[in-house]
Amino acid sequence: MKTDTIAAIATAMAGSGIGIVRISGEEAVSITDQIFHMPGGKKLSDMETHTIHYGHIRDGEEVIDEVMVLLMRGPRSYTREDTVEIDCHGGVYVMKRILETVIKYGARPAEPGEFTKRAFLNGRIDLSQAESVMDVISAKNEFALKSSMKQLSGAVSDAVKEIRGEILHEIAFIESALDDPEHISLDGYGERLELTIEGAVDRIEKLLASSDNGRILKEGISTVIVGKPNAGKSSLLNTLLGEERAIVTEIAGTTRDVLEEQINLNGIVLNIIDTAGIRDTDDIVEKIGVDKARKYVKDADLILYVVDASTNLDENDGEIMELLHGRRTIILLNKSDLTPLTTAEDIRAHVDKDCPVISISAREQKGIDVFTEQIREMFFRGEVTFNDEVYITNIRHKTALQEALSSLHLVEQSIADGMPEDFYSIDLMNAYEVLGTIIGEAVEDDLVNEIFSKFCLGK
Numbered sequence: 001m002k003t004d005t006i007a008a009i010a011t012a013m014a015g016s017g018i019g020i021v022r023i024s025g026e027e028a029v030s031i032t033d034q035i036f037h038m039p040g041g042k043k044l045s046d047m048e049t050h051t052i053h054y055g056h057i058r059d060g061e062e063v064i065d066e067v068m069v070l071l072m073r074g075p076r077s078y079t080r081e082d083t084v085e086i087d088c089h090g091g092v093y094v095m096k097r098i099l100e101t102v103i104k105y106g107a108r109p110a111e112p113g114e115f116t117k118r119a120f121l122n123g124r125i126d127l128s129q130a131e132s133v134m135d136v137i138s139a140k141n142e143f144a145l146k147s148s149m150k151q152l153s154g155a156v157s158d159a160v161k162e163i164r165g166e167i168l169h170e171i172a173f174i175e176s177a178l179d180d181p182e183h184i185s186l187d188g189y190g191e192r193l194e195l196t197i198e199g200a201v202d203r204i205e206k207l208l209a210s211s212d213n214g215r216i217l218k219e220g221i222s223t224v225i226v227g228k229p230n231a232g233k234s235s236l237l238n239t240l241l242g243e244e245r246a247i248v249t250e251i252a253g254t255t256r257d258v259l260e261e262q263i264n265l266n267g268i269v270l271n272i273i274d275t276a277g278i279r280d281t282d283d284i285v286e287k288i289g290v291d292k293a294r295k296y297v298k299d300a301d302l303i304l305y306v307v308d309a310s311t312n313l314d315e316n317d318g319e320i321m322e323l324l325h326g327r328r329t330i331i332l333l334n335k336s337d338l339t340p341l342t343t344a345e346d347i348r349a350h351v352d353k354d355c356p357v358i359s360i361s362a363r364e365q366k367g368i369d370v371f372t373e374q375i376r377e378m379f380f381r382g383e384v385t386f387n388d389e390v391y392i393t394n395i396r397h398k399t400a401l402q403e404a405l406s407s408l409h410l411v412e413q414s415i416a417d418g419m420p421e422d423f424y425s426i427d428l429m430n431a432y433e434v435l436g437t438i439i440g441e442a443v444e445d446d447l448v449n450e451i452f453s454k455f456c457l458g459k
C-alpha cells in the first residue's frame, strides 16, 4: 500500500541559525528532485544513501534558500521510509516557505509525532521506545535524560518481554496438557507454576517500586511548606530560591495565595508550594489558602513544617502537627538567630519519632546545608546517583504493570484454592496481554493516536 509522503519543520519555530524541514515517504526523493537544484544539474535521486548535498531550493524560477540536503533511503532511516532533510536557514519565514513548497509538490503536512509513529508502525521501535522519545526531548535533568535514553534503547521493553515470555510459556504448557492429557501430565504443575509466578511478581514489583523514585528523580519532590503566619515560610522559600520571590512582611497572614516554585538543591529538584499559614480564620481569601494547604499536605511527597522558635508553641501548632502524622516531614526550627522559646524536644513530643528537626535561620541563611543533606538522606539514602536499574517513569506503563500484577495474584489465588488448570490460563492471558500494551502489542488505534498526538510537530 502506498503511504502519503509527509513533511514538517523539525526544528523550533523561532529564528535560529539553521532549521530543518523533514520529508518522509515514498515520494520524498522525487519531490525534492523538483525543488532542489545542485550545481552542475545533478539530481538527488542519483545520489547514494546517507550523503549530504549542497544546492538551492527553488519554487519554479524563484530561489527560496541556499541549503544542505541529507538523503537517507529506507529502511536506513528514522521512519524506515525514504527520508530527506533540508537544512536551511533557521528563519521562521524561510522554513515555512520551504515547507509550503514541499507540500505544493506533493507532500502533506505531518501530524504531531507522525515521523515517530511511522517508526513504530514500521517496526523500528516499539511503543515504549516511541514514548521515550518525547521524554528525551522534555528531559530537564540528568536523571530524566538517562532514564529516557535507557527506555529508548529498549530496556523497559526487554524487561517486559522477558516476563511475558515466561507467562506465555506457561499458557502454552497448560493448553497443550489440556489438549493431550495422555502424554502431558499436570500433576504437581500448580507448585511449579507458583514458582514462576512468584518470580514474575517479584520483578513486576521491583519495576513498580522504581516508578516512585523515578517520578521523584524525573519531576522533582513535590514539597509543601506549612507553618503558622509569620513563622518565616516565605523567607525560607526566598533563601532556597536565592531571590526575592515571595512577599516577606511582618504582618501575619501575608501569604494568601499559594506560590509554586521549582528549586534545584545540588541536583535534587523540589517543587515547592508555599501555603498560607494554617490556622483558623474568618477571612475568606485566607480561608481558601488554608484549605488548599490542608489538601496539599495530603498529596505532597515532603512537608516542610516551619516553626518560629522564638515563640512558644500554641494550639495552632498542635493542629498542624496533627496533619503531619505518617507523612514524610522535616521540621525546621526557624529564627535560630533569636533567643529560643521552642526547642527540638518540645516539638519531638508531638510528632512521629523519626521526624527530623533542624535548626535554621532563613534570614541569616544558616542550617540550609544540613537541611539539604537531610533530604538527600530521606529520599536517596544519601546518594543521588543514577544506577543501572530500569526505571518506570511513564504512568501508562505503571498502570499496565499494576494490572498485570493483580492478574498474577489471581493465578496464585486459583492455585491456592485448587482450581482447575484452565482457570490459570485466563488470568495468565490477561497478564500477558496487558503487559503487551506497554510495548504496543494489540493496542487500539485510538490509544496509539492519542500517544503520538502529544508529540511535537516534526518529531
Ligand SMILES: Nc1nc2c(c(=O)[nH]1)N(C=O)[C@@H](CNc1ccc(C(=O)N[C@@H](CCC(=O)O)C(=O)O)cc1)CN2
Residues within 6 Å of the ligand: 072, 075, 076, 077, 078, 079, 085, 124
Ligand atoms: N538530522 C537528524 N538528526 C537527528 C534525528 C534525525 O532524524 N535527523 N533523530 C531522530 O529524530 C535523532 C537520531 N535518531 C535516529 C534514530 C535512527 C535513525 C536511523 O536512521 N535508523 C535506521 C538506520 C541506522 C543505520 O544507518 O544503520 C535503523 O535503525 O534502521 C536515525 C536517527 C536525533 N538527531
Ligand SMILES: Nc1nc2c(ncn2[C@@H]2O[C@H](COP(=O)(O)OP(=O)(O)OP(=O)(O)O)[C@@H](O)[C@H]2O)c(=O)[nH]1
Residues within 6 Å of the ligand: 227, 228, 229, 230, 231, 232, 233, 234, 235, 236, 247, 248, 249, 250, 251, 252, 253, 254, 255, 256, 275, 276, 277, 334, 335, 336, 337, 338, 360, 361, 362, 363, 364
Ligand atoms: N530573626 C529572624 N527573623 C526571620 C527569620 N525568618 C523570617 N524572619 C522574619 O519573620 C517575619 C515573617 O517572615 P515571612 O517569611 O513573611 O513569614 P511567613 O511564614 O511566610 O508568613 P505569612 O506570609 O504571614 O504566612 C519577617 O519579618 C521575616 O523577616 C529568621 O531566620 N530570623
